[in-house]
Amino acid sequence: MTDSLAAQISTLKALYSTPKWVDLNGLINCATTRLASSRFQTDFECGGIFLLGRGAYNTVYKLQFSDGTQLAASVSKSSSKEFNPTAKHSEIATMKFVRESGLFPDIPVPKIYAWDTTFSNLAGAPYVLMDIVPGVNLADSRGPEPRGLRGLDYLEYERQDKVVKALAVLQASLSRPLPSELTKIGSIAPVDVQGKPQYSIGPFVTSRTCLGGPFTSMQDVWRAKLEYEALYTVEQRASLDNRSPPGPACTPETFSELYQELSSLIDHFKIPVKYSRPVLHHPDLALRNVLFDPDTLKITGVIDWAGAQILPLVLTALYPDDLLSANDHPFTHPDVPKNPYPDFWRCIPYDWTHPSPESYPAAFIGPEMPADFRPLVGALVRRVTLRAQFAAYFDEEMVRRKYSDSSLATLFSDAQEYLKFNETLFRGWRGWMDLERWIKSSYERTQISSRKEGNT
Structure with missing residues (x-):
């Protein structure tokens, strides 16, 4: 990890009260591994992590990679006691359904690349990796x-x-x-x-x-x-x-x-x-x-x-x-x-x-x-x-x-x-x-x- 990336992670934790069980360095490792596996290559790394948005149940980060790829990583803020994996699976299925079923061609939904609904991964919390949606938040x-x-x-x-x-x-x-x-x-x-x-x-x-x-x-x-x-x-x-x-x-x-x-x-x-x-x-x-x-x-x-x-x-x-x-x-x-x-x-x-x-x-x-x-x-x-x-x-x-x-x-x-x-x-x-x-x-x-x- 570069000094710059470590500094970004430290700043995010200090400013936005990241739950103690969430490991942003582990999240980056998960995303890098998933991306490498899908592209059959290993010669790239994450060069930046930035806050995209925060909701009641999730925090979303932008991950930038050395080959120019950008991903949104949505990480659950709920504890393992509060988290509902059935609801998260349904949320992911709904997004894929809207995007892939052909019934809603005029509703743009980000493409989902990978997810993990457990707390035993390197990130320490459930996460979803998806496209970054273009446009502005009015x-x-x-x-x-x-x-x-x-x-x-x-x-x-x-x-x-x-x-x-x-x-x-x-x-x-x-x-x-x-x-x-x-x-x-x-x-x-x-x-x-x-x-x-x-x-x-x-x-x-x-x-x-x-x-x-x-x-x-x-x-x-x-x-x-x-x-x-x-x-x-x-x-x-x-x-x-x-x-x-x-x-x-x-x-x-x-x-x-x-x-x-x-x-x-x-x-x-x-x-x-x-x-x-x-x-x-x-x-x-x-x-x-x-x-x-x-x-x-x-x-x-x-x-x-x-x-x-x-x-x-x-x-x-x-x-x-x-x-x-x-x-x-x-x-x-x-x-x-x-x-x-x-x-x-x-x-x-x-x-x-x-x-x-x-x-x-x-x-x-x-x-x-x-x-x-x-x-x-x-x-x-x-x-x-x-x-x-x-x-x-x-x-x-x-x-x-x-x-x-x-x-x-x-x-x-x-x-x-x-x-x-x-x-x-x-x-x-x-x-x-x-x-x-x-x-x-x-x-x-x-x-x-x-x-x-x-x-x-």
């Missing part, structure tokens, strides 16, 4: 400080419109009909048939858990999630070594009551046939995971496929994170309705309207430096229109590609209640405590409806 766009706009909000309206349309077309491409053998609900799994890679629908996995399956309906997924939470809480309470039992608000009685009410609501949220077709879902189509050509604003790469699943169309009707908004950013909106659970949803954005500047709270970012909230408020108001454009562009593209027999103009509004129920279940029992009033209110509405229909 999430890094920044306006002048202080309180400058960033990301999509910073772009001029014409460029915003191009980006929103590109993202809507991308989501429409993912929403194409799938072959009959890939229409169960679950996660993509690799299948090796006589040395030729093929794909199937495997168990329903998230980044942390596996619920079994694949499933034929979301009702079965939701019941599996309820059972998982019940087993988890029983284990937590029954463990004599557990000094931090579930929160005080989660008494056995409360948990039991919410469990039964959620179980009862499952059939009430049965997905309409129109929106039940299974499609491939990328769970995080945010600008941080989509790269663009800086001039044409065409998409050049889609990354971070962790948690990708096959889901009913209605549960994929989510706006990109960059189009979402909440009622408490940059301050609590003065017109927030006084209801028990205003805008508490991660999946449902708050529709900002322009409040009077006189109602802005006093805020300061430094001595004698009052913050001007007007640019941020204006950006949030604009997001309302951008969301409407996103839904319209999505519908137009679905019709153009003939992916749907009828218009999906109201998909994103029709999806909201189903998304709320799905989000409630997948927040887990702690989330149930936060959303207790919504659960009980929804349950009460079903009982009232049942009584009106004369059922007992």
Whole structure:
């Protein structure tokens, strides 16, 4: 190893809190060996390692080799106890499926060269070696400080419109009909048939858990999630070594009551046939995971496929994170309705309207430096229109590609209640405590409806 490479590794560890079990020198050795094996040569070496990006579960490094080759190395940040190898295998299979199946020719995905999902390799952690995706990350766009706009909000309206349309077309491409053998609900799994890679629908996995399956309906997924939470809480309470039992608000009685009410609501949220077709879902189509050509604003790469699943169309009707908004950013909106659970949803954005500047709270970012909230408020108001454009562009593209027999103009509004129920279940029992009033209110509405229909 050269002195320069050793210095780069030392700097990366010092600046970015590399987990203690990750060996960057070992990672370089793994990558060099894999590359040499695939190219039947040994006369090159790694000359540089640089940070490409950091996410919740992975850190990505750029490796430069003496022959000019550049690779991206995605290394897990999770400990061996937290790491889910089934989820990582599904993530890799999904990327290869999108790239190799021929079903998604307009979705650029990096080519994967090698991977290791164990902690016993020289890197000390699971890793994936892949192409470096060209393009720019628009999430890094920044306006002048202080309180400058960033990301999509910073772009001029014409460029915003191009980006929103590109993202809507991308989501429409993912929403194409799938072959009959890939229409169960679950996660993509690799299948090796006589040395030729093929794909199937495997168990329903998230980044942390596996619920079994694949499933034929979301009702079965939701019941599996309820059972998982019940087993988890029983284990937590029954463990004599557990000094931090579930929160005080989660008494056995409360948990039991919410469990039964959620179980009862499952059939009430049965997905309409129109929106039940299974499609491939990328769970995080945010600008941080989509790269663009800086001039044409065409998409050049889609990354971070962790948690990708096959889901009913209605549960994929989510706006990109960059189009979402909440009622408490940059301050609590003065017109927030006084209801028990205003805008508490991660999946449902708050529709900002322009409040009077006189109602802005006093805020300061430094001595004698009052913050001007007007640019941020204006950006949030604009997001309302951008969301409407996103839904319209999505519908137009679905019709153009003939992916749907009828218009999906109201998909994103029709999806909201189903998304709320799905989000409630997948927040887990702690989330149930936060959303207790919504659960009980929804349950009460079903009982009232049942009584009106004369059922007992």
